[in-house]
Amino acid sequence: MTTTRPIRAEISRESLLHNYRVLQDAAGPLAELLVVVKADAYGHGLAGCAPVLHAAGARWFGVTSMEEAVRLRRLCPQARILALSGLWPGEEDAAIEHRLTPAVWEPYHLDLLEKAASRCGLAAGAFAVHLEIDTGMSRQGVQLRDLAAILERFRAPSPLHLEAVMTHFHSADNPQITAEQERLLALATESIVAGGFRPEMISAGSSASMLQQDTVAVTDLATSIGARRIFRAGIALYGYAPGYAPPQAAVLRPVLSWKTCITALRAIDTGATAGYDATFRAARPTRLALLPVGYADGLSRLLSNRGFMLVRGQHAPIAGRVSMDQTLLDVTDIPEAAVGDEVVLIGRQGNETITAADLAHLTGTIPYEILCDVAARVPRIMVDEPC
Ligand SMILES: *Cc1c(COP(=O)(O)O)cnc(C)c1O
Secondary structure (H helix, E strand, O other): OOEEEEEEEEHHHHHHHHHHHHHHHOOOOOEEEEOOOOHHHHOOHHHHHHHHHHHOOOOEEEEHHHHHHHHHHOOOOEEEEEEEEOOOOOOOOHHHOOOOEEEEOOHHHHHHHHHHHHHHOOOOOEEEEEEEEEOOOOOOOEHHHHHHHHHHHOHHHHOOEEEEEEEOOOOOHHHHHHHHHHHHHHHHHHHHOOOOOOOOEEEEEHHHHHHHOOOHHHHHHHHHHHOOEEEEEEEHHHHHOOOOOOOHHOOOOOEEEEEEOOEEEEOOOOOEEHHHHOOOOOOOOEEEEEEEOOOOOOOOHHHHOOOEEEEOOEEEEEEOOOOOOOOOEEEOOOOOOOOOEEEEEEEOOOOEEEEEHHHHHHHOOOOHHHHHHHOOOEEEEEEEOOO
16 A cells, blocks of 8 residues: 555564574474464565565465465465465365465365365365364364364365364463473374374464474474474564563564654643543643554554654653544654654664564553554555664
């Protein structure tokens, strides 16, 4: 999307590549790294990010939906593309036509794919899928009690090939809980192998697992059946650690900077108010800067009177309510502030930095949500410099 409003998200190629290399090292030479670019690359822009990762050697990509998968197929004709949320009726033909790889677990996933595959005349075992096992998320995945029945669906002449066994850890920062999930994954894998199947990959572990360097149990499981491990990393690729901050997270570099500029300035007297509901009242003669960014751009309204941004390398507090398209900053303590000055919502200016984790902390959420919330109407611009 293009806009003539002075607002943009800069996406640093260099930082994205840096994080990719850190994660590639953490995965090691024997495991595969799947880069998760769902939700428009966590708000960073699929079109800008995916080709950079592909050129750096990423072979596997994870997306939410078939729409995203089809967009990605156009950008990266050679990539393997995992549709993490399965598929919905009407998407099965596109899945086959575009050589996508859905995560599957519901019988209807298999029904849809079998029918589409027979319409295309695919041979037995010609279409790869990743079978998800529910080891405790209770969201996606076959429950262990249903596994035997679903495995029968993969026998010849089924067009489906069980390429990978997949699960998702919900508390990767908690080794006890993860060990229980790993135990269930191992049980499921045993039944799959005992059923005569030879999955080529075991897919488990997101950014949190990789940053914990908690790689052993699943990697050993994969090795024991002659399969490779595949990690699926999202948030760390974009420079953030999930939830807590292990020491390894310090090496990650935030990829997105969010910038606007001062479009007008005004002075108000002591006692004057600003914004909807007059929640800001000047306690002194005050200088306010107007910014063309609001909650419709993804700036949380919860930051009203709480958030801050960088102007001339200093923190300036948000004054009053964040409006739909506009926000005011109190720049009384930055007398040099002028119309046209760059304002940083996320990123670095001078020696100061504001991260998505800072905004998440102020609004009671996680960096994932802050990044995904940057609205589609904010243009993503690829830049070479780090943030
Ligand atoms: C989003 C997602 C990931 C990536 O998680 P991060 O915490 O961002 O690394 C991995 N696997 C699945 C199934 C996901 O949905």
